Amino acid sequence: MKDFINKLYRNHSLIYKALLFVSTTFLIVYLFPKSGKFKYNFEKGKPWQSENLLAPFDFAIKKTTDEVNTEKKAIIEEAVLYFIVDSIVKPKIKNDFENSFFEVFPDSIPTKQLSLLKQVGHDILNELYQYGILNEDYNFSEKRTVAILEERTKIQDALFSNLVKQSQVSSIIDKVLRSNNLIEYKTAFTSLFFDLVEPNLTYDKSFTEKVIQEELDKISYTRGSVAKGTLIISKGEVVEGDKYQKLESLRSEYESQVWNESNYNWVLFAYALLVALAMLMLLLFLRKYRNEVYENNTKVTFIFFNIILLIFLTTFVVNYNSKYIYIVPICVLPLVLKAFFDARLGLFTHVLTVLLLGFIVPNSYEYMFLQIIAGIVTILTVSELYKRANLFISVGQITLIYIIAYFAFFVIHEGSVETLKWETFIWFVLCGLATLFVQPLIYAYEKLFGLVSDVSLLELSDTNSKLLKELSDKAPGTFHHSLNVANLAEASANEIGANAMLVRVGALYHDIGKMKNPTYFTENQSTGINPHDELSSRESAQIIVSHVINGIEIAKKNNLPDRVIDFIRTHHGTSVVYYFYMKEKERLDDVNRDDFSYPGPKPFSKETAILMMCDSIEAASKSLKEPTSTKIDDFVESIIDKQIEEGQFLNANITFKEIQSIKKVLKYKLANIYHLRIEYPE
Known part of the structure; x- marks a missing residue:
């Protein structure tokens, strides 16, 4: 029994995902219409592409909406x-x-x-x-x-x-x-x-x-009937007039007929299979391409929650009045996911969600085409969501795409613009306005799920914030070092397409642990007195190493997000406090390397790897004497190559090509800092 409990505990994350997968599938199926789906697709004015269609059962021919409205009038x-x-x-x-x-x-x-x-x-x-x-x-x-x-x-x-x-x-x-x-x-x-x-x-x-x-209640909504086995339409015939109405009547009858218990269960089972396939594809995508998201149950729950929310809203609107279907701001989904994760995950999830919505909405092909195109435009146009103007511009572009695509579909269906329903354009405008609600929604999600968006990162990057002002007061040298590291890290992140805002914020806060013992770090020793002179190498190393643990404690006390705390944890990886380690080795032959090493973990993302490189380069660059271009190049190469040899970047999804690009940026930046000039011949 104990082994079984231990096994459950070890696999609790996988069990949670399985339960989330099953519950999400059943909840979505519960929201779906409980009826069959007409297997033929047809459009008014277009040829019938399928085989000759015979009436599968007796059914009444429904009057058109215009006919019924005329009678009512x-x-x-x-x-x-x-x-x-x-x-x-x-x-x-x-x-x-x-x-x-x-x-x-x-x-x-x-x-x-x-x-x-x-x-x-x-x-x-x-x-x-x-x-x-x-x-x-x-x-x-x-x-x-x-x-x-x-x-x-x-x-x-x-x-x-x-x-x-x-x-x-x-x-x-x-x-x-x-x-x-x-x-x-x-x-x-x-x-x-x-x-x-x-x-x-x-x-x-x-x-x-x-x-x-x-x-009005006595009005008949049907006119005549079609007997079972009667030819409704032949292959190649144009779908129009009475034939179109017969097909519409058959589709309506087929989708609204009362199912017996056996058929009902089969329909539910079939829906469950399709929804399960879609959700499984999402999980497999996360596991293969976004493993850090897949391993975080909170993030997986967040993604599934947003899918369920949009399906619920769409179902509610369709049940109320399907003509308002385009008011539902589906593009909020890729916007939110891009704000918290990335564009690729946002688009993939958006497409899967729209495919599921195809079971609910009328004119499913037209709807899915519009929403997928709008989702692509959202991903392509929305950048730097924390800039309010960008969101307004993107929403305007999304609304324009909706209008253009709907206009094209209408002309294809009707062949003219005389009967164009201009009120539908109003629904698209309202959808755009509803999409602007994404800003307060992102804020709510940050509080509910503990996630961090670029908007929050922008707030954290303000050097007038309480914590950074405290750092500048207690450890001014460390604060200045953090600013320099932030500039280097941001430039490096932009070079390789990493999250520049995230790495900048991480750089600003990575050394806040030094506030506890600021004078034990050289950048804060303005008096020329070094307190390490009175300590043993082992004690000095422990104080240096402890700034990571102290930084984590201060960060948690000040409610910094986990994504920012990750930079504090990893900015030294498992490296050694080399100066005091070598000093101890001079005194003793047998020295335990672990006593002089940082606890880790090693960097596990591009951003944390960038910070480690920039932090080491900036700190060590203070020791450069009479720097030249060659000296700086060798200096950058030696420090980063040493980190690679120690395996500090093994857990980070960063390539050698990207590391070379970062080296290039750091060399250029250091050359500018030291104001190197080309030496002209006399």
């Missing part, structure tokens, strides 16, 4: 409008008219004339309330059919033009009076009815909309 525009009549108003108005008539028309008017006027007043009321008076002006077509309800019971039908608007009351009074040759009484009747007339019709919006919705 017709139902909405022709729907009956329902108005509720207040049955109390009309009798009340007639009663009020009887009571108010003689107040307006005096008894001095002849009885016959008075009787005629009263009858005309009743005619006006009947005209006004034949259908009713609206309580407000409604903006409906005059030809719309209207149903008038009393206590939810329809009492009469009419046209909307039959209903009286309040603004029409005066004209109706005028019309009735003219027909009876009593126009001279218009002022009196208008005055009378001004106080009497009340609206009695109210539009019942909720009931009307309910009836309309019932009619």
Whole structure:
């Protein structure tokens, strides 16, 4: 049992990756649509490239979106409008008219004339309330059919033009009076009815909309059907018109049909296989080309997390409304991975993610082409992400590529630009704006996963930071040495394509451990007193070596990232404090070399190897007397060759060609530092 536990512990990293691989695969499959995939690809207006297609089962032909929308529009525009009549108003108005008539028309008017006027007043009321008076002006077509309800019971039908608007009351009074040759009484009747007339019709919006919705629900989304075995399309025929609609209907039916338990399990199994293959390719890529990332479980988890996040966002948008699919900022993935790792890993992961998204999105080929091209543009254009202008320029270029590619696809599909959906360009612009969110996202990832981006490195390279100011105060010589090493290391990194910002920051902090005992290091001995004179060689060597351990402690206390602490650990590798080692050998014959060696580890990256070379060269260059070009060349060659002989660079992925390039840069830089001039003959 103990051996089994020990074996598990030794392989815990591999076990974790296996669990991460399996859980990621199942989570992605869970997000995928649980249906089959139509095995034929076709485009409207293009020839059918596959064999003759017969209907595999009976299915209905779906109406096009335009057909359905036309039917809906017709139902909405022709729907009956329902108005509720207040049955109390009309009798009340007639009663009020009887009571108010003689107040307006005096008894001095002849009885016959008075009787005629009263009858005309009743005619006006009947005209006004034949259908009713609206309580407000409604903006409906005059030809719309209207149903008038009393206590939810329809009492009469009419046209909307039959209903009286309040603004029409005066004209109706005028019309009735003219027909009876009593126009001279218009002022009196208008005055009378001004106080009497009340609206009695109210539009019942909720009931009307309910009836309309019932009619909309009755719409059939299919027209006709295709029987099993019927020829749908022959090879070489152009996919258009009814044939296109039949193919669309078959694809929709095939992908949305209800699966039995056996088919459902097979579909899940097939999806799991494809997703597992994609994730396996990513792991194999990491193991072969990015082993330092593969060995770090946090970094592997970070990459898998970003893939799951984008697939989740895309699935969410597709389920909500697939027309917004291009708002999802897929290019955030290569941006983030390039910020923390490198361009090659970012592009490889981006392509795999887009391939997986092809199972989710409509028009998968078009989508994948657009996103892969956009990812390539992202990798090619985004450099020095810590410079804000660069990100804005790159996002603008990515958005432009989206628009150009989408425009090309649309013209290929439709053959013209007349029906171009300009709103899609707005989605691309919104996608670009969402991509700008990468900056705060990178900051959040740094805190969550303990990673370091160029943005953080830029902040750490500020010599006014608390830790570097403390170094300049306590150990000014060391601080000046670190600045010189940083300049040499940055130039060397640029020469071979390494991370110049990372190596510069590493150089600035690599000797912070010397703050604990600054006067024991020659660059800080300004008084001419050397405290090593009072110590044994072994004690002196221990103090010198301990600056690495002290530096690591100070760095951790100040929350420096692990990638920066790596430079403190490795900048001396496993080399020997040669001066005190040889001094001890003069005193004793048997000296343990390990007592005078740094604990290591050896440099394990190009950047840490560069720092080791530059640190040794800069420190030793102080001993050069009357330097010449030849002396500097020999000096650089001897120091770096000695490090190679000691095997200090065996774990670093740096080539001899790159080392030669670094030597060349260091020779040139030292020559400039010592202001060497060409000696002209007298």
